[in-house]
Amino acid sequence: MKNNFKLIATAAMGLESIVANEVKALGYTNVEVENGKVIYETDSLGLVRSNLWLRTADRVKLVVGEFQATSYDQLFEQTKALEWEKYIPEDGEFPVSGKSHKSKLFSVPDCQSIVKKAVVERLKQKHGIASWLQETGSLYKIEVALLKDKVTLTLDTSGAGLHKRGYRIDQGDAPLKETLAAALVQLTNWTPDKPFYDLFCGSGTIPIEAALIGQNIAPGFNREFAFESWDFIASKLHDQALEEAEDLANYDQPLDIVGTDLSHKMIEVSSANAIEAGLGDLIKWKQMQATDFHTKAEGGYIVSNPPYGERLGDKKEVEEMYHQLGKVLQNYPSWNVYILTANEKFENIFGKKATKKRKLFNGFIKTDYYQYFGSKY
Template identity: 70%
Template sequence: MNTNVTLIATAAMGLESVVAQEVKNLGYTDVEVANGRVVFKADVSAIPRCNLWLRTADRVKLLVGEFTATTFDDLFEQTKALPWEQYIAEDGEFPVIGKSVKSKLYSVPDCQAIVKKSVAERLKLKYGVASWLQESGAFHRIEVAILKDVVTLTLDTSGSGLHKRGYRVGQGDAPIKETLAAALVQLTNWKADFPFVDPFCGSGTIAIEAALIGQNIAPGFNRNFVSEKWHWIDSNLWENAFNEAEDLANYDQVLNITGSDIDHRMIEVAKANAIEAGLGDLINWKQMQVSDLYPRIQNGYVIANPPYGERIGDKPEVEQMYKDLGNIMNDYPSWSVYILTSNEDFEVLYGRKATKKRKLFNGFIKTDYYQYFGRHI
């Protein structure tokens, strides 16, 4: 089998360039950025490495084939022509999911059924199976995605989404995804030797992701991936990837990271999540309202996803939080401040126009990432 593969790292809208940079940082240079995805060619060893290391991607998918189809016959025959036996063993389980946008083949259930039947026919032919395939072995989820009659067929190598790091034992009402939290940190120039504060920490996700970045700990180190059981990926490749992650982790890096929240219950949840992440006492957790934030060290960073005030009853309280934060940080011009919110009046409430803004989506909520660059001393 050819050891070169084409992979697709899927990304939330607005984070494609961040994911692309992560892919390049892993040493893969044949990279193409598109809406919602980063496509790159690499050796098979990239499957374990990318699943372990990509902090901001949603999933890593293996591209099996891409073609144009305008009829169900086209879809069936071109799917059947692909080398599915290279990836799915005789007993492999292979459910099919799908989506279709602006295409003649608009019925997703029909497309899924046709792809399922086509792959089954190919596998039965190659494995010499006359009856039904047992599908009792390793799991391979196929996705048929059709956009303007272009069919893309992939296998999901991740299993659970990459945001599921395995450390979240508790959460608040509106937790930020781990992948977005990591992106908020990576979109700054924060380094591990600078103080870091999240004064609206909730269940602690941003601070935890910062600590993982600060100590160069692979975000997927404490979880499993579905492709670990695929027969054609040598187990040594997974072992090597995990060993590399262990070797590159800098557990001795000293961190000055603080997460605070007005709700004492969230502080307890954040502590539990940090312990589950293996970070123990590396992060300082405090029950505190934002008006009590007074940095004692120069040249730090505030990175936060505060409440947005979208519920009418919460709006005055949230607006006061923004004002308090602006008043405090105005006295600390050497600090950089990065705030994600959907509140369009944030700059007015904060009291200062942002140095830079970036549009991002927090789930389905359209937000802006307000960036205030500190004048470092």
């Protein structure tokens, strides 16, 4: 039997269109974009491939059912009417989380409890169990999400969030999520034959994500997913998707990627993380001040998430560094510069108006992505 699923790839605010492009690049065409999510249809192999390949999505959820509900009775009966037994075996563990927005059923704990009861009733009936369910088997995380009285019930196929690639051994104080780092790279028109620098590399996330993109390595290649222990997703499909990813990777693609940071410790951390990612000596790491940047190369790319100077004492220092960096980079008119910062006066301090800017959220911090396109050389 061929399973067809409706999937939701969740996305941080501002990244929905990038996630949608990634879904389409996997070959799925019936794609809808909503706030914080991308909805599409696929089969079992598509579910596996989505987890393996989506660089900028937070997680992939499988839609079990959708319906309107304005009373707890409706929520119970319609949840119970869904075919949970197709997904959850009699020993499956299924905790329920929830959220509610602009809905009559606003008490999340009550919604969670009712959904749990309804699923228990359905599974006992279908699996022929008179007593309670043991829940000693694989994990099936259910979410009940209400929006304007519409209920969406999903299973989380990913497990740990997709930003957890499995390579981060250590990190700095304010690490950039891998999914956002991948988005910053994809929002440029960098190609793997061009030099790529991050002058504030921290734990190395942006250069590592650039290298994975540059060699077309699936971001989920080195980690595990929740669906791997599910009976209705054949294990051979995961093997098939991994084999396909191995064939699609271009390990021979030469890369000129450099990560620099003022901190010796962060350079060591970056190097260790790159080795864990299987990128070994592909990325060069260098301890230096960003303002000491110099190169003879033309038409390269700088993609950085510098300190924002949010603490009062740091602000002046950080703004002085932005100003000096702007002066240094004037000497490299062919270079493309992309800077993510929460400082709203960045263009004035840097000394140049951005070609483009885009609003993005770094966690809960509202930032702008300032994009300076280099001149043709």
